[in-house]
Amino acid sequence: MTVSNVVRGKADLVKLETRRRVEQSIARLNYRPNLSARSLRLSENRSVGIVIADTDPAFLTDPFISRLVSGLSNYLSGLDYTLDVQGVAPERFESATILKKAGNDALCAILCGPRELRKAHFDYLQKLGPPLIVFQEVFQSRADNVALVHQDDLAGGAALARHLLKRKLRSIVFVRPMLDWCAVEQREKGLRSVLKSESKSIDVKTLLAATEGFEDVQRTVTEYLRSRVPDAIVAATDSLAGAVLHACESCGLNVPKDIAVTGFNGFDVWRYTRPTLTTVMSPAYEMGRYAGELLMQRLRGESFSRHNTIFPVSLREGGSA
């Protein structure tokens, strides 16, 4: 017990000299306290898990995800909490190690796949028990252990639409990957709703690329452009937009004169392209950090202060539209 008191810094409970002796032994023996034993005793793991559904093995490569996870991780580290990260294919979601065994005080998740599948995963996560934050989804839930955190992709899509309407538009193509993400659906929805209400005559098409990979997108768009050239291409993300720009270039189109191009999630890519991208800025890092705050509040015994948080986004004008 005295050793335990020293380790945990209960300085007033231990005589100075005893403390010294204990500290020396700790240094000599290279002792580190066993986290499992501590967790077992306190029934508190000081650890949060995040499960990320994605078909891309390099799931942390997505700039939105990497920023969100960084923000969450840093906030938790500051409070001496650990973050377990696991990527998982959407079909295998429920068998993720993190979910099968109870080793985290709270869970976070990013889902993808068909809406029904995402809903099923959402329900599964809720039933697991521990406090849960799901990012970038728009489900309803009245469970008190669940909170949703997402950015306002609907408004983002709408803002892009309004921006594009400054030029005369007859046709728009929305390019997105086959894989379903709630955020992408919302972007398209926001875009279409403004276009429809402003002008019935604009032709809006959706173009699916097999994956988010550069080649797939470039090929799909190039093929499309061969048959007809829309007035604008709205890409679901900036990296798609980067591939779209190349497709336009290879078809001899000038952006933005012949065709406008926009992205989404302005992190870095928009700066590198020529012209720079008109895009929508995403507060991904802050969302991760905020989720950490919500969770810690909840773990302190309070209830979630918000069950649904929507982060605003902002249009950022580049040269591409």
Place this chain on the structure above:
Amino acid sequence: MTVSNVVRGKADLVKLETRRRVEQSIARLNYRPNLSARSLRLSENRSVGIVIADTDPAFLTDPFISRLVSGLSNYLSGLDYTLDVQGVAPERFESATILKKAGNDALCAILCGPRELRKAHFDYLQKLGPPLIVFQEVFQSRADNVALVHQDDLAGGAALARHLLKRKLRSIVFVRPMLDWCAVEQREKGLRSVLKSESKSIDVKTLLAATEGFEDVQRTVTEYLRSRVPDAIVAATDSLAGAVLHACESCGLNVPKDIAVTGFNGFDVWRYTRPTLTTVMSPAYEMGRYAGELLMQRLRGESFSRHNTIFPVSLREGGSA
């Protein structure tokens, strides 16, 4: 015990009917096995920790790091191991939560900062006890619980130098961030060694940007270009190279005609720029995956099959040099 046998799938030890009953109760009670208790009993956590030293709070944003961590995480997930991820400022390295408490079966690390500091952190990590893999460092160690895994940045820098020597060169600038990374040092070393041996008359300067941030790099390079224009700029990474391209453009320089530019770690950025970047391809994902293999081998009781693994890199020619 019977319950335990059911949970662990020791089917032959339990009568079918008993198993059914247990499974029903598990479903009804929403039971998940407690990982801490299991770890304590088995003295095995089924978890690996990775500590990443970085001054950038969004430490997972770096494309090399995000790919490496994804590769490691996926490999571990496949074996039902968990990955704890923590970013930490180099000054606070030793106080990282993951390191203070023993909660992982093995550790991984990516270091940065002045060489002496990195060495100190390396020694600290070794003394912790559990099997350790350090990425992107070139230290020596004969401890049997340590392995080093890095890519051949020396050869990468040399390859770039040889490529650049195809044009007549009088002066080269190597642009890098203030923050020290072993990989960056190696790239510079490889570059300089070839330049020196091939031609004594080439002037090689190093230009330090305050951070890796786009604006910092662009400003630093633009200012430099105002006083003189070298024949080539070798950037420490692709994202620096992206900023360098903008600086060149804003100074009215044509790349590659007036000046050559190269990057490093060809993941995505090189595709987006105009012209595309001449860069060096990095096997980051594979390095993470491979580290996972090494660790699991080691945790199975064998010793590290290799204490120092060097991954080859390859030059990828773009339009910028």
Place this chain on the structure above:
DNA sequence: TTGAAAGCGTTACCAC
């Protein structure tokens, strides 16, 4: 085929 007992390393509680 089932289950009782012991012990993994820690901390809350309490007696000294």
Place this chain on the structure above:
DNA sequence: GTGGTAACGCTTTCAA
């Protein structure tokens, strides 16, 4: 100030 005792949930061992 110090340290004995019990208990956290699990698995190994062994007896029933």
